Amino acid sequence: MTLVFGVFLLTLLVIVAVAIVRSTNLFAAVMLSGIFSLLMAVNFFLLDAADVALTEAAVGAGVATVLFLSALALTAEHEQVRPGGAALQWLPLVVAFATGGLLIYATFQNPVIGDPNAPVHQHVAPWYLENTPELIDIPNVVTAVLGSFRGFDTLGEVFVVFTAGIGVLSILGLRHTLVEMTSAEIDARQRSLRHHLIPRVVGRGMVPFILLFALYVQFHGEYSPGGGFQAGAIAAAAIILYSLLEGDDRGRALVPEWLLQIMVASGALLFGGVGVVCMLLGGSFLDYSVLAEVPSEGQHLGLLLIELGVGITVSGVLLTVFHAFARRASR
């Protein structure tokens, strides 16, 4: 039954992807790519990747859609249609088919999906499953690998997010170049939902609960799917919702710009700082075991701190990016 469902979902993915490429209405394409991400997330869930499914849903369907829509508001909603432009282009088609064909050719010697004897399940992975209870002592192995065994990757990931944050700030400029506006003008220019009573009342009621959920995901990542990244995305989503409902200016008043910039930098520094403290205490970089008397307690402490760092930077960057786009919209 699961198999049939999986095949159905995967086929649907392909159909949606074709629809995205063919649509000349970019608004429709963005909405479809949100659906694409949700379908992808369901597939991941069927393949036992709960953490990845949560992230793909929050990032692909949530954050990416918001970003694309803000960008569309600033550019154009339709692709320009050229005479004969709808036709397929041959050279790209050949390149794409060659690439895809090569991969399909390779698949016939791939290990079968789900085969427990596949090489992937032999060498490194079983070691993680066997040793996590003793070495890290938390139930979620994904968090253990992410935060500790391969913590350096995650440090890199935080810095990728940080780079994107300062990059968007640098490219879209730091400040308003707007002259002072009266509150009536701001009201008139706001693209917010402030005038719609029902979304506003319902939405405002939800914001605290979303924030609470973000905190749960942040601190419960050791036991269930979740962690700093997902929590950061969810917390940012709550503030973004508030900004959409109440107007970007009130959203910025809630979390002012200087605070955001400090958040962006300090989360990354917290993560790296934990690593440096480990070095000062005589371990390797990111060797959390030296942080406490009992190594596994040190691991707990280390994971807690670095996940916090991830959460702070991610929510800071997402809000920074959102505001950078929204500010353009109000020009």
Next chain:
Amino acid sequence: MNLDAHLPILQIIVPLMTAPVVSLLRVPSLPWAAATVTSGLAFAVAVTLTGQVLAGGPMSYALGGWVPPYGIELYVDHFSALLLLIITGASTVALAFGKASLDQEVGHERAPMFYAAWLLVVAGLCGIVATGDAFNLFVFLEISSLATYVLIASAPDRRALMATFRYLILGTVGATFYLIGVGLIYMMTGTLNLADMTDRIAEVGELRPVLVAAGFITVGLALKAAMFPLHAWMPNAYTFAPHAATAFLAACSTKAAIYVLIRFDLTVFLPHLSDHAEQVSGFFIPLAVLAFLIGSAVAVFERNLKRMLGYSSVAQIGYILLGLALLSPLALTGAIVHLFNHALMKSALFMAVACLAFRAGSVQLPDLAGCGRAMPLTMGAFVLAGLSMIGVPLTAGFVSKWYLILACLEYGPLGYVLAGGILVSSLLAVAYVWKVVEAAYFQPRPEGARELREAPPAMLAVLWLVALGNVWFGIDTDLTLGLAEQAAATLLGDGS
């Protein structure tokens, strides 16, 4: 805490962790100063690290204290040490050189972000070179790429934005190809650690997913390395980036991709995949020859000085790939030395161009006519570095070309043709360097053109330091050739 043992990780985290601090500095000139000092510190780490590798052999560092392949490993040997010297050295000289030029182009408001991004590029490239883990490499590849896009987009010209966008698209496609290749290899071997992968790939070296993976990794990295014919993003990216940033990026950003390409192809694939040697030679030799012939030929007809040098880089990357494709110790030594020497000459050339642009406000040849008399010191350095690029004896460029030509002659009948190709390409280099010299010294200043005077002393001092480096490393080749020979021997160790 024993600092020496921690050197490999310090190499990465010194620039990486300073970047967030720099992004918060709001006092004018302070971000620049902080970035320059940090970059200098990273260079000092690289020098110490090289000393240790020369004395005690390759260094390994287990992150988080987890033994590889379960944890991520940093691995620094002679080859990586050389690259670390190039990256941190190029960054430090470009920063020390570029204050005035960058102030003019980037401005104070963006400076904190710009210099933070600069440090992230340094950290990302160092990470690519120092890591011993295939996936970790991808993460650092992306850090350096994203930060590079930020640097290029900071230029005042609006065409920089299109150049950034194209680079972003092609760079991401290249990185994703690499990720696909790593995924397929991981599927067949169950490991991500490069050394471990080398051991385990032998059993499955005949299987299609591994062969396809080799193709994807090679093409992805070739895109990142701007290898002909996948160089389309590079000349414009170099042309429109802020001038001092070009001097830094041209010296080392494609080098890191070439480093990974050499490392993967020679140590992971070559000993274990059937027919890989023939495939490498058959694939790279024709492309390398086309790269240096076409790259040089296009450069001859280019009127924009920076784009001319960009196409010249396409040609120089061709030389390096030829050295890889011939698969002999001599050729590989030549290729690796050329990584270093090309960084020296290109960073000097682009710095000279930055000086010209700083005074003349343009990098189009007609606007620079007659600048030789007004800016003799700048043009002198340009000519010196140009001679090195042509490969005149007693310059650094001669050393690497000499090795490549010797390796070609050793290769057999086809080798004579290849050596001929290198000579033709060098003659084309004479032609385009001459074009600049002629405009600078033998043409009058056009009517109504901006009055020129010599570049500021701070810029000139660094420019000449690097230009003289071209002579120094053309005469005293102990360090560069020593590292390169050792690296080539290790890389081909169990291969040929």
Next chain:
Amino acid sequence: MEFLALYNYWVFAVLLLIGLYAVVAKVNLVKRLIGLSIFQGAVFLLYISMDKVEGGTAPIFQTADGAGVFSNPLPQVLILTAIVVGIATTALGLAVVVRIREEYGTVEEDVIEDMDADS
């Protein structure tokens, strides 16, 4: 059922093909970025497909000793990182597109090329 055992990998290849086509062939810059995210999404599917173990569950222990059959945690960790890298690239790309629109008044690449050729 043997036939369907590789179905995920074929879908991966087809999605990759579709994404790559959009990235290379489209002239609208926003559309190319959408294509890029399909292209990257395909790779996520490749990695996650290999983590499945028949009869396994998500790698979160239900008992203290960690008994049971679990799917492979490592590809999941890698893809968590890759998803983040993907969104970071998209955000940066969109920022560049917005600036391009402000400078050129359009986001169609051929029109921009014509404008650059004139200048």
